[in-house]
Amino acid sequence: MTGKIIKGIAGFYYVIAESGIYECKPKGIFRKEKRKPLVGDNVEFEILDPTEMTGSMTNILPRKNELIRPAVVNVDQAMVIFALESPKPNIGLLDRFLLTMEWQHVPAVICFNKEDLADQKQVLPLTELYRNCGYEVFLCSVKQDKGLAQIRMRLQGKTTVVSGPSGVGKSSVINAIQPDFKLKTGEISDKLKRGKHTTRHVEIYRLNFGGYIVDTPGFSSFSLAGIGKFELKEYYPEINKFNSGCRFMDCLHYKEPGCVVKDAVNDGLISRVRYNNYIRLLEEIQNMNSY
Ligand code: GDP
Ligand code: ZN
Secondary structure, eight states, rough: EEEEEEEEEEEEEEEETTEEEEEEEEEEEHHTTTOOOOOOOOOEEEEEEETHHHEEEEEOOOOOOTTTTTESSSSEEEEEEEEESSSSOOOOHHHHHHHHHHHHHHEEEEEEOOOGGGGGHHHHHHHHHHTTTTEEEOOOOTTTBBBBBHHHHHTSSEEEEEOOOOOSHHHHHHHHHSSGGHHHHHHHHHHHHOOOTOHHHHHHEOOOTSSSEEOOOOOHHHHHHHTTTTGGGGGHHHTTOSOOOOOSOOOOSOOOSOOOHHHHHHHHSSOOHHHEEEEEHHHHHHHHOOO
């Protein structure tokens, strides 16, 4: 049998296969070889008890990729959801979500929800800002049932990490694209309410129209640890486009003279908001490393 690990709790792995979800333990060989199964792994297993739905995991199939934040493997893309209003989009935070994905080489798309609440004058500049950076941007309103078909198409057949701050409508969007999710997302929020200190686990859900989504509990704090100062600029697609032309080969596009990125900001080719966010993060990294 083959299947996909949708969650792991205390040494047990829940593997979704054609005939249902099996509770599996990895064979001893895994421990010996120090191979740790991860959520998202495609695995081979033997059924131990077909009524109890238990199994023994015998093999982990090769991974496409391995994310650290959140800890999940075989991801195709990320969808970062923000609201256009209530809460107002926090660009600095949005950029951190995007950066986390760029750093892990996961293509990201942006979804702005609650279009019904938005001041239309602000929608275009915001969507243009990110489209000009090269991101695909979706607008939707769960309340008005708008824009959801496009999102469904984007998710179909892919494994997508869904992230974003709380209150933007992540559960609502997920429920709206697949109504029978209602129960599952309800369960998640119940668990959340039970206590702030409950460890929540990364979990994958199968989409009935094809594909998977990865729910990312507590994935709201960002660490820049592990990102080098010369690396950061690579994770801003619109800055990375200018990866040559500066007077200094290792230009950080910061205080150096002869910098084509700063010229591009002054000429309006790169958004100043995004550039300022880049500088803020760069300074954060520099301060971190000077201790
Ligand atoms: P999550 O914390 O990101 O999962 O957000 P929820 O899905 O729980 O939604 C937070 C609140 O926003 C709820 O009260 C929803 O009813 C509301 N909401 C979600 N989508 C929309 C929308 O498109 N328009 C409006 N006006 N409210 C929405
Ligand atoms: Zn430069």
